Amino acid sequence: MLFIHVDECPANWEYVLEGIRKMSHSIDTSGDREDDDIHPPKERRFVVLASTILSSQTKEDITRGATRRLRQNGLLTADALNNADEETIRKLIYPVGFYIRKASNLKKMAHICLTKYGGDIPNTIEELLSLPGVGPKIAHLVMIIGWNNVQGICVDTHVHRICNRLGWVSRSGTTQRTSIPEETRKALQQWLPREEWVAINPLLVGFGRTICTALRPRCGECGVSKFCPSAFKETSSSSYFRSNKS
């Protein structure tokens, strides 16, 4: 049994999480998993991986629509994507951000899944990371959703930004903010109880989209601003991260 050293927990973190939960209770961040009951596990996992590659934390409607169009055209399987014309994939997923690159990555990823994993997806972080277009954020999310296996916290731009604003993470041995999401993930995992590792992502994503936004956060509407060292300190543009780089 591995026990995590938790003597560095930020003050009031439980109140903050509870406060964010209360603010977010009406926000649905469950995403587009409408095929859960339709596909057998292998196919379902592939859909999870493909739709996660397509996804964007800021344009959920657009990425959901793109996933739907792929499905309607029968292109949400490893075999179909592998055989599909890349131009066709582009047209179906447009206007998802980086659609040209994602179309290429989807096709390459499908080929690897087909030839190396029998149409399934890899079941380790390391192997997922070896797929084109799969970085730490997607790998951890796919492990959780696709394999029900929590290897780490899924840290996207919202989790990264909010944890730094709250002072929940810092560079090892310093009080400086973390510079990249991977650094945030490791710092957060140092103290956040494991039972919160899955819930923290959708919770902070919803909070980050609506209240603790990247640009001009709505601190006046935030129920936990009294616990936030960054509250009301970001008045213009997104100079926060740049001005804190020193």
Add this chain to the structure above:
DNA sequence: TTCCAGACTA
């Protein structure tokens, strides 16, 4: 016009 999202490259 600036900024965002996540992975990748130079």
Add this chain to the structure above:
DNA sequence: TAGTCCGGAA
């Protein structure tokens, strides 16, 4: 570590 890829929101 900065720049690149994208369309769209602010």
